[in-house]
Amino acid sequence: DAGVTQSPTHLIKTRGQQVTLRCSPKSGHDTVSWYQQALGQGPQFIFQYYEEEERQRGNFPDRFSGHQFPNYSSELNVNALLLGDSALYLCASSLYDGTGYSYEQYFGPGTRLTVT
Amino acid sequence: KNQVEQSPQSLIILEGKNCTLQCNYTVSPFSNLRWYKQDTGRGPVSLTIMTFSENTKSNGRYTATLDADTKQSSLHITASQLSDSASYICVVSVAGGFKTIFGAGTRLFVKA
Numbered sequence: 001d002a003g004v005t006q007s008p009t010h011l012i013k014t015r016g017q018q019v020t021l022r023c024s025p026k027s028g029h030d031t032v033s034w035y036q037q038a039l040g041q042g043p044q045f046i047f048q049y050y051e052e053e054e055r056q057r058g059n060f061p062d063r064f065s066g067h068q069f070p071n072y073s074s075e076l077n078v079n080a081l082l083l084g085d086s087a088l089y090l091c092a093s094s095l096y097d098g099t100g101y102s103y104e105q106y107f108g109p110g111t112r113l114t115v116t
Numbered sequence: 117k118n119q120v121e122q123s124p125q126s127l128i129i130l131e132g133k134n135c136t137l138q139c140n141y142t143v144s145p146f147s148n149l150r151w152y153k154q155d156t157g158r159g160p161v162s163l164t165i166m167t168f169s170e171n172t173k174s175n176g177r178y179t180a181t182l183d184a185d186t187k188q189s190s191l192h193i194t195a196s197q198l199s200d201s202a203s204y205i206c207v208v209s210v211a212g213g214f215k216t217i218f219g220a221g222t223r224l225f226v227k228a
Binding site for chain 1: 158
């Protein structure tokens, strides 16, 4: 049973460019969340997808967008990259039980994005 | 405002010693609280998860406690090992929805 997978592992982009990160959730999970983690900081919530819709969003600009596919995999897109977007981007999957009481997230290994 | 605060920010201990990490939260309504271990450059790995009715949860040398009345949790690490060097993150989920609140983490360094 594969856990959460993310691709690519590392990525180097130039300011102003666009990037797409990908995430496949753990088997049986239907909810995907994306986080940005700057060096030495805790993860910051970007947004969460359930049933192919964005359900929650953190305090991130519209340059950050996402998508969830029918097979529950997800993409994170960032446009007009800034130096400050350099971070580890984490994807987490979970199974939404309708109440949130058994809402355990499993994290992927992350994608390290460097913007130069 | 929903917040999770962790202390200390960082901690250095000798191998074999015990330590306790703290987590205070103001999340409401409360669903569950999780402790994660995150090695540098890797994704967080779940250690324990507790609902409001659970006071203690153990996972090997890791023991988490939860006081829902004072909204405090602790993670106790027994007989620390060099491999325990990592960041430990406290995460609290809001009941009835999708929202989770992350603490900034405690950076633990275990020295030989």
